[in-house]
Amino acid sequence: MALHWGLDKIDNWKHTCWDTIEGEDGSTLKPITEAIIWTSMIVDLGEISKENVNEWLWRMMFAATFCRSGKLYFDHISNRDPNRQEIEAHIGLWTNVTTKDRTAFVNRWIKYMKTETTRLVERNDTKEKVL
Numbered sequence: 001m002a003l004h005w006g007l008d009k010i011d012n013w014k015h016t017c018w019d020t021i022e023g024e025d026g027s028t029l030k031p032i033t034e035a036i037i038w039t040s041m042i043v044d045l046g047e048i049s050k051e052n053v054n055e056w057l058w059r060m061m062f063a064a065t066f067c068r069s070g071k072l073y074f075d076h077i078s079n080r081d082p083n084r085q086e087i088e089a090h091i092g093l094w095t096n097v098t099t100k101d102r103t104a105f106v107n108r109w110i111k112y113m114k115t116e117t118t119r120l121v122e123r124n125d126t127k128e129k130v131l
Contacts, residue, residue, distance in 0.1 A: 001096070005037045009092030016089050031078040032086050037095060039082065044100040044108070048093045056087050059105060066113055 007013045017033040029037075036048070043059035045052060060081060082090075100108070 035078040
């Protein structure tokens with residue numbers, strides 16, 4: 001399924017989310033906005049609201065502990081993960097990601113780690129860092 005998203009409910013969304021390309025007609029998404037959009041799939045949250053900013057941050061930190069780099073960021077988009085101020089600035093962002101409760105989110109990541117650990121053991125890859 002394609003990832004669909006919207007920014008129109010974000011306060012000052014044009015300034016917050018878009019960069020004007022000098023010398024060209026048009027604009028491009030700011031890297032941090034694009035990173036937040038893609039992160040919605042990692043954290044199983046379909047929108048950012050005042051009520052769920054802490055949950056976004058908690059899930060980002062939780063998921064990052066399972067990543068070998070300790071970070072979620074996408075190298076081709078941004079050189080770092082979004083911080084609290086940036087998540088708060090994107091309140092109103094929505095995607096078509098299905099929002100799951102915390103238990104379902106945690107269970108998905110534990111299942112992933114069990115599968116990944118089994119794969120590494122079966123490959124007898126003792127040099128590769130698991131966590």
